[in-house]
Amino acid sequence: MSKPESELHDPGTTTREREHDNVEPPLGWNGRTLQEMLDESEELLEETGRYRGLEELELKENDPFKYEQMYSRLRGALVSARETALHVSASPIVREIGELCFQIYTPEGDSVAVSTGIIVHVHTGSLAIKYMIEEDYEHNRGIQPGDVFCNNDNDLGNVHTTDVHTFVPIFYDDELVAWADGVTHEIDIGGMTRGHDQVASTNRHEDGLYATCEKIGEDDKLYQDWRDRGQRGVRTPMYWDLDEKCRLAGCHMIREAIHEMIDEVGVDIFKQFLQEAVEEGRQIMESRVQERMFPGTYREAGFHPIQWEDKAWQPGAQQNMMNHLPIEMTIDADGGMELDMEGATPPGPHPFNCAKGSMEGALWVYLTQSILHDGKVNDGAHYAVDTHYPDGTVVNPQDPELSYHTPWLTIFPTYLAVSRALSNGFFSRGFREEVITGYGEPCDALQGGGKLMDSLADAIPDALGDYWPVGPFDFSCQGLGASACRDGLDYGYAMFNPEADLGDVEEWEQTQWGLIQLARRVKPNTAGHGKYRGGSGWEGLHTVMGSEDVSMYALSIPTVTWSGAGMSGGYPGGTSYSVRAHDTDLARRTVTDEPYPLDDMPHNGRIEDQIDAEEVIRDHDGMFFPEEFENYDLLRYQTSGGPGWGDPLERPVAKVKEDVEEDVFTPDVVEEVYGVVGDFDRDDREFTVDEDATAERRAEIREERAERTQSFDEFFEEEQARVKKGDWNDGVQYMYEGVFETSEEWAQDFREFWDLGDGYSP
Amino acid sequence: MTDLDQSRVESLIDGELSWNELRNEVLPDPKDPDRFEKTREVLQERVDWDDPILVPLNDHLYVVGTDDGRVIRTDCGEDLCDAEENWKRSCQVFVREDEDELEELYEEYMHVSPEWAFELREWYCPECYQLMDVDAVPVGYPVIKPFEPDIDTFYEEWQGRPAPDREGEQAAD
Numbered sequence: 001m002s003k004p005e006s007e008l009h010d011p012g013t014t015t016r017e018r019e020h021d022n023v024e025p026p027l028g029w030n031g032r033t034l035q036e037m038l039d040e041s042e043e044l045l046e047e048t049g050r051y052r053g054l055e056e057l058e059l060k061e062n063d064p065f066k067y068e069q070m071y072s073r074l075r076g077a078l079v080s081a082r083e084t085a086l087h088v089s090a091s092p093i094v095r096e097i098g099e100l101c102f103q104i105y106t107p108e109g110d111s112v113a114v115s116t117g118i119i120v121h122v123h124t125g126s127l128a129i130k131y132m133i134e135e136d137y138e139h140n141r142g143i144q145p146g147d148v149f150c151n152n153d154n155d156l157g158n159v160h161t162t163d164v165h166t167f168v169p170i171f172y173d174d175e176l177v178a179w180a181d182g183v184t185h186e187i188d189i190g191g192m193t194r195g196h197d198q199v200a201s202t203n204r205h206e207d208g209l210y211a212t213c214e215k216i217g218e219d220d221k222l223y224q225d226w227r228d229r230g231q232r233g234v235r236t237p238m239y240w241d242l243d244e245k246c247r248l249a250g251c252h253m254i255r256e257a258i259h260e261m262i263d264e265v266g267v268d269i270f271k272q273f274l275q276e277a278v279e280e281g282r283q284i285m286e287s288r289v290q291e292r293m294f295p296g297t298y299r300e301a302g303f304h305p306i307q308w309e310d311k312a313w314q315p316g317a318q319q320n321m322m323n324h325l326p327i328e329m330t331i332d333a334d335g336g337m338e339l340d341m342e343g344a345t346p347p348g349p350h351p352f353n354c355a356k357g358s359m360e361g362a363l364w365v366y367l368t369q370s371i372l373h374d375g376k377v378n379d380g381a382h383y384a385v386d387t388h389y390p391d392g393t394v395v396n397p398q399d400p401e402l403s404y405h406t407p408w409l410t411i412f413p414t415y416l417a418v419s420r421a422l423s424n425g426f427f428s429r430g431f432r433e434e435v436i437t438g439y440g441e442p443c444d445a446l447q448g449g450g451k452l453m454d455s456l457a458d459a460i461p462d463a464l465g466d467y468w469p470v471g472p473f474d475f476s477c478q479g480l481g482a483s484a485c486r487d488g489l490d491y492g493y494a495m496f497n498p499e500a501d502l503g504d505v506e507e508w509e510q511t512q513w514g515l516i517q518l519a520r521r522v523k524p525n526t527a528g529h530g531k532y533r534g535g536s537g538w539e540g541l542h543t544v545m546g547s548e549d550v551s552m553y554a555l556s557i558p559t560v561t562w563s564g565a566g567m568s569g570g571y572p573g574g575t576s577y578s579v580r581a582h583d584t585d586l587a588r589r590t591v592t593d594e595p596y597p598l599d600d601m602p603h604n605g606r607i608e609d610q611i612d613a614e615e616v617i618r619d620h621d622g623m624f625f626p627e628e629f630e631n632y633d634l635l636r637y638q639t640s641g642g643p644g645w646g647d648p649l650e651r652p653v654a655k656v657k658e659d660v661e662e663d664v665f666t667p668d669v670v671e672e673v674y675g676v677v678g679d680f681d682r683d684d685r686e687f688t689v690d691e692d693a694t695a696e697r698r699a700e701i702r703e704e705r706a707e708r709t710q711s712f713d714e715f716f717e718e719e720q721a722r723v724k725k726g727d728w729n730d731g732v733q734y735m736y737e738g739v740f741e742t743s744e745e746w747a748q749d750f751r752e753f754w755d756l757g758d759g760y761s762p
Numbered sequence: 763m764t765d766l767d768q769s770r771v772e773s774l775i776d777g778e779l780s781w782n783e784l785r786n787e788v789l790p791d792p793k794d795p796d797r798f799e800k801t802r803e804v805l806q807e808r809v810d811w812d813d814p815i816l817v818p819l820n821d822h823l824y825v826v827g828t829d830d831g832r833v834i835r836t837d838c839g840e841d842l843c844d845a846e847e848n849w850k851r852s853c854q855v856f857v858r859e860d861e862d863e864l865e866e867l868y869e870e871y872m873h874v875s876p877e878w879a880f881e882l883r884e885w886y887c888p889e890c891y892q893l894m895d896v897d898a899v900p901v902g903y904p905v906i907k908p909f910e911p912d913i914d915t916f917y918e919e920w921q922g923r924p925a926p927d928r929e930g931e932q933a934a935d
Binding site for chain 2: 290291292294295296298299300301303307331373374420421425427428431432433484485524525526529559560562565566567568569571574575576577601602603618620621645646647648649666669673702705706708709710711712719728729731732736749750753754762
């Protein structure tokens, strides 16, 4: 069957050669403005509870093959754009790890379909498009065929500063029929320090380069001044330039695909399909909740400690803080889900402030992995969930002046809590296989950069320059939490991307010229204890060579406290810590063929015992601010283990034996926690269990439980006394004080729980 | 659609299914619509009482219907409280905060910093000392009840029948 001819789609004309005709507003469907379309959509949703008020999915019901074919084709176009365009990029974050994503939106900004990749952006682009509509770009700034827009302003629709969106409006005849959006994660976005997830910035002005729903090109070409701004505004102009071309190429591929689709099915069917697909997404979400969850109310909380009294650079940030991230999830009789974060702490002088759109995007990335694996992921699902991220809190600051560089450290503990809430529902319905107690938070890796010494700089292509950025995605492989029927996945999960991948060492070494990987090993005792243990984390060791002007830092949670626990008697995984060794004798050891450290074991094999160093910094906090490093200095970091499920005493001895032999746990720890006693032959990697001693130790642990525990009343009395005295550290004080300021409701619940009287405040 | 028979449900509960079995038989969508009832039947057979399990809450904890109303019961038979109450208030508790106590479970540097006021609260059955749950919270944090199931909505509106402890009442109506 031959395709009908179209003026818009001429296979013989490349995108670059196309000449666009201007279109006069109104740009929307059937002679309406985009604002009128948006208003009508919101009104119909409010009135009917259904997207566009659709009572029936006529196209889906009457011609299901065409409908499903269109959805598959659209999704295929998005995935194809992603898989093709990423080769335009040179950054390993995009090309190797795939930290990019493409979406398609309705004219009024509702996402219809999303590619694979960082699908956290299923909703963020929606907010940016709606901002442009609300600000009447249609009449003021102008929206024309061939235009290109850019946004990375978190407050208007983005996750964090280094995610940069390119938007292309898609016209058919004189109507705007859809929007294409491509997002890539930049390896550098300018800002006060090197790195793509900054730790040091405390306000917007330190975050780096921002584009605020900005028109950056027309006639499919980027403006010269915009390109100059990008080139001069980041530390890695070559990567920036190619990432931008990658996003634009992908959006244009999507535009071509949509034109082809409309040529075939007609514009009216295409419009009908877009709207039905969003409504179907809403219906799928509700039905999936009814299939798997139990109606009722679920309550959990996440915590994020920030130990900055002696670390932060700016005076206002030099304090210890803890963010409180409570969730109350309600499942109603219709399968509707409500997520309420009443009681969250206020925003603060740190980069962990999280815009509402970021929280919503993160909700989707998590629901897609937990309840919507095979559904149509789009804004329909968003409309099936009522969310309450209270204004003026760290999860919805409503203040563009703040830093939003690294909101993931707010997102991870929050969705750990959501994970436990969902899992309680799955468990109660008998779906034990769907339970996930949580995950190791994926934020512990090195960042920063340095410059190659002249002698080495000559060896690499001029285009790259002498500066080498450090932004590995080692944090993509954390331990996953246990389920209620099996152990968690070891070192292979990242909450932010369902296709977690840390990439090949060799690929990263093409970028991080001066940072050499010395070792990667399974990190014992990171997995959360339980009948089913959490997945294990791992440990890495780096050194610096052939470089100068090197500074690096690490983000990390869980570190000085946990973010949450396990479930049904399972424990959280081990927290992280940092070790840096400066002015070492590593260079001499490489010449004399002497051993050098491959790992750090706090109780029987510390780095400082394996190498001579003038200074060793060993910190309980895995997070450290940018620090200078010289050649042959050592940096050690680790990823996290997932939480466990169930009472550790119920873990089969055979599994504990495997844990020891695979370095997941050490023999001393399994004797204390699992009551399994044995002898470990490290050379043969065989753990021989002493069955009698094990039976005795397990009985002893049960007796200890009876001896050590106290009644709830005794616990209450002691804890209440501490509450009255404020017997906690300044970080916890920051949390309680902040919550009492932002939420009278939470404050009153707190007073009532501890029987404190109305006058109490922390 | 997944469709587990009773012996497979038992294997799932006992953690005996391999990854391949889970992946091929248990994880695919859509789920077997009667998994709840099949699971409930297996669990009911394993406990020593006749009162109907209404909702399993975790490995050793259930909401159970009794002649005196709905209660939260451990599988050793200990009634902790009425279904509406927070069952943790009826548990024995051990609070780990000191380094020595934390290093029974974790290596040095791999647990909460002693500079922070943060606790592991371990909740035990007061009768058999089965570990029921662990909370990781700052000092002074209220004890949250993690899940309040809406039991009658579930049975009547989602399952289309009265809850097992209300079957007689409905028949009498």
